[in-house]
Amino acid sequence: MVQQLSRKKEEISVTETSTIQQQGQTGSSTTIYNPEDAVLERYQEGARQHQESLCCPTEYEGNYLEILPQEIIEKDYGCGDPTRYVNVGETVVDLGSGAGKNCYILAQKVGVKGRVIGVDFNDEMLALARKYRSEIGAKIGHENVSFVKGKIQDLKLDLDRAQAWLQANPVDSIEAWGAFEVVRDRLRQEEPLITDNSVDVVISNCVLNLVRPQDKKQLFQELYRVLKRGGRVVISDIVCDENPTPEMIADPELWSGCLSGAFREDAFLKMFEEAGFHGIEILVRQSEPWQTIDGIEFRSMTVRAYKGKEGACWERNQAVVYKGPWRQVCDDDGHILRRGDRVAVCDKTFQIMTNPNSPYSKDIISISPYEEIALEQAKKFDCNRSSLRNPRETKGLDYRVTETDDSESGCNTESCC
Ligand SMILES: C[S@@+](CC[C@H](N)C(=O)[O-])C[C@H]1O[C@@H](n2cnc3c(N)ncnc32)[C@H](O)[C@@H]1O
Incomplete structure (x- = not known):
């Protein structure tokens, strides 16, 4: 495989942003390669024959x-x-679905009312995954899985349709290229592969690292676009503790082997943050490295993150209390919660923090007002107000209830004593 990939490297004298420069340049001539070609070639081979070197030990629910x-x-x-x-x-959408293992596990988990879409740009992997669709469907009693051709950094473009157009209209001039660009834009707009706000969960297993460096930001934006409000991503990928060296990045074998395109751990989490996600959390981090190269450790990490913190802020007299144990925490909107403080929050933040499915709810006490304010009557939340919610705002200014424990002993089994 090393030899095969090495032969593909070309000696050319131009550099493009879509390519990575080989080290050891001579004169004005630079050896460059397109990481996407290396990835395509390696996983076409991986579809034909099991590749031991690409396997990172993984346990699924048996x-x-x-x-x-x-x-x-x-x-x-x-x-x-x-x-x-x-x-x-x-x-669920599975990015870089390969042979379809994750999709077929999900088909069983989501059941007949759920749906699973695997996305890959490799025809051989797609053919392999599709081959077993009916057989597995018959075994589980429903067919809820489909496999579509697309690049995960451009989930609007249906590559099967684009390819069909190109076959009928070969591009051999700048004018023809322009015509293709028009068709491509129309496909993205009118027949998107994955539509906006349509998915509950985006998963991916060891693929994001393979996307070209210049496409990675757009990749995270695409994850965000396709998710419904309140949806989430769960991504398993290879991360590293230090940046891969230029020599490693220039090696197509290490790139396609899920190593040199790996995210540095902290940068990985930052990518979710910058795309607008909240509740970003490391679910699993392999303790021992999968591989170590030049002292740089590469290991698997699984991260979950949520969509849905954008939108208007309404005042409904709600508050939250952070239980601890940390002295204070800060959310992705900059709300600082000091342990034990009754913090005033808008309705949106209240819902995000107290929803039982949210990543925060186990750490938060929710405090609703005694008299609910209907959403239609709510005023804009005043971001300049004190960050603390006075208990009188919760109970109402006229609240004057007095209730004491008047049992004879002052203590019975239901009381607080
Ligand atoms: C490391 S394999 C992982 C396959 C699968 N997720 C699994 O767990 O077995 C990477 C897969 O992602 C696909 N892939 C890589 N880059 C891609 C891209 N930019 N767009 C779509 N698919 C991509 C490859 O064709 C390959 O099938």
Whole structure:
């Protein structure tokens, strides 16, 4: 495989942003390669034949594997198990679905009311995954999985349709290229592969690192775009503790092997933050490195993050109290919660923090006003107000109830004594 990939490297004298420069330049001539070509080639081979070097030991929930064909089980190039964090009835997109193992596990988890869409740009992987659709569907009693061709950094463009147009209209001039650009834009707009706000969960297993550096920001924006408000991503990927060296980045074998495109751990979490996610959390971090190269440790990490903190802030006299144990915490909107303080929050933040499915709810005490303010009557939340909610705002200014424990002993089994 090393030799095969090395032969693909070309000696050319131009540099493009879509390519990565080889080290050891001579004169004005620079050896460059397109990481996407290396990835495509490597995983085409991976679809044909099991590739031991691409496997990072991973444990899935065993009972979901029982009905899967051996070929799908073997051609697993994942590094974690994001499928554990998906529930019944959800619509899920799997980015870089490969042979389809994660999708077929999810098909069983989400059940007949759920839906699973695998996205890959590799025809051979797509063919392999599609091959078992009916067989597995018959075993589980429903067919809720589809596999579509697209680049995960451009989930609007249906590559099957784009390819069909190109076959009928070969591009051999700038004018023809312009015509293709028009068609591409129309496809993205009128027939998007994955529509906006349509997905409950986006998962991915060991793929984001393979996307070209210049496309990674757009990739995270795409994850955000396709999720419904309140939806989440669960991503297993390879991360590193220090930046890969330029020599490593210039090596197509290390790139396509999920190593040199890996995110530095802290930068990985930052990418979710910058795309607008909240509640970003490391669910799993492999303690021992999967591989170490030049002292840089590469390991698998699974991260979950949520969409839905944008929008208007309404005052409904709600408050939250952070239980601890940290002295204070800060959310992705900059709200600082000191342990034990009754902090005034807008309705949106209240819902985000106290919803039982939210990542915060186990750490938060929710305090609703005694008299609810209907959303239609709520005023804009005043961001200049004191950050603390006076208990009188919760109870109402006229609240004058007196209730004491008047049992004879002052103590009975139901009282607080
Ligand atoms: C490391 S394998 C992981 C496959 C699968 N998730 C699994 O757990 O076995 C990477 C897969 O992502 C696909 N892939 C890589 N980059 C991609 C991109 N930019 N867009 C779509 N698919 C991509 C490859 O074709 C390959 O099938």
